[in-house]
Amino acid sequence: DAKTTQPNSMESNEEEPVHLPCNHSTISGTDYIHWYRQLPSQGPEYVIHGLTSNVNNRMASLAIAEDRKSSTLILHRATLRDAAVYYCIRYSGGNYQLIWGAGTKLIIKP
Amino acid sequence: EPEVTQTPSHQVTQMGQEVILRCVPISNHLYFYWYRQILGQKVEFLVSFYNNEISEKSEIFDDQFSVERPDGSNFTLKIRSTKLEDSAMYFCASRWRELNEKLFFGSGTQLSVL
Numbered sequence: 729d730a731k732t733t734q735p736n737s738m739e740s741n742e743e744e745p746v747h748l749p750c751n752h753s754t755i756s757g758t759d760y761i762h763w764y765r766q767l768p769s770q771g772p773e774y775v776i777h778g779l780t781s782n783v784n785n786r787m788a789s790l791a792i793a794e795d796r797k798s799s800t801l802i803l804h805r806a807t808l809r810d811a812a813v814y815y816c817i818r819y820s821g822g823n824y825q826l827i828w829g830a831g832t833k834l835i836i837k838p
Numbered sequence: 839e840p841e842v843t844q845t846p847s848h849q850v851t852q853m854g855q856e857v858i859l860r861c862v863p864i865s866n867h868l869y870f871y872w873y874r875q876i877l878g879q880k881v882e883f884l885v886s887f888y889n890n891e892i893s894e895k896s897e898i899f900d901d902q903f904s905v906e907r908p909d910g911s912n913f914t915l916k917i918r919s920t921k922l923e924d925s926a927m928y929f930c931a932s933r934w935r936e937l938n939e940k941l942f943f944g945s946g947t948q949l950s951v952l
Contacts, residue, residue, distance in 0.1 A: 764941075770945055771929045771945045771946050772881060773870070773944035774940035774941060774942070786924065826883065828883075
């Protein structure tokens with residue numbers, strides 16, 4: 729049970745911002761939210777993670793709702809190279825595994 | 839950036855044969871993992887490994903599977919008697935510390951069992 733819900737797919741135009749939503753309504757107070765992506769024919773790649781506060785790094789931003797029941801991964805200016813499946817994962821520190829859902833397939837239109 | 843290296847990139851084997859998939863995790867990492875992904879399906883956890891022993895394993899990781907870190911740099915996944923349903927992409931991953939460190943994944947080994 730992935731315990732997160734994401735849309736199956738989303739489309740966006742190149743050079744526009746992309747907001748990828750994730751629902752995790754049953755999240756516990758200590759679960760972190762991790763995002764990974766998987767480009768075609770490649771291994772998963774870490775994108776970002778957070779607990780309560782919004783987070784920024786060179787790849788993306790993560791906006792976490794105040795009640796922590798949902799979060800949004802933001803790609804500020806999508807490129808064709810951002811076309812991938814994006815996974816939102818709840819992670820409990822101390823567990824050794826990540827439980828993966830089906831993810832959102834992001835399609836970037838030129 | 840440091841990388842997790844997996845070999846071979848493709849492995850074809852006959853049903854019932856043993857296969858060993860090899861991984862070189864990032865050198866200062868302490869936690870090691872194997873995941874697999876059947877074509878078109880989700881990424882599935884197989885096993886985690888720390889301090890030379892299995893930390894956790896999934897239902898998929900039955901007696902036909904084993905892992906080993908034979909020499910301090912390599913991390914291997916062995917399937918003793920392969921089945922058709924073992925055909926999948928197998929990903930090795932490593933992490934430095936446990937708590938909320940990101941996982942670094944290799945590019946995978948595509949295993950095809952005929």
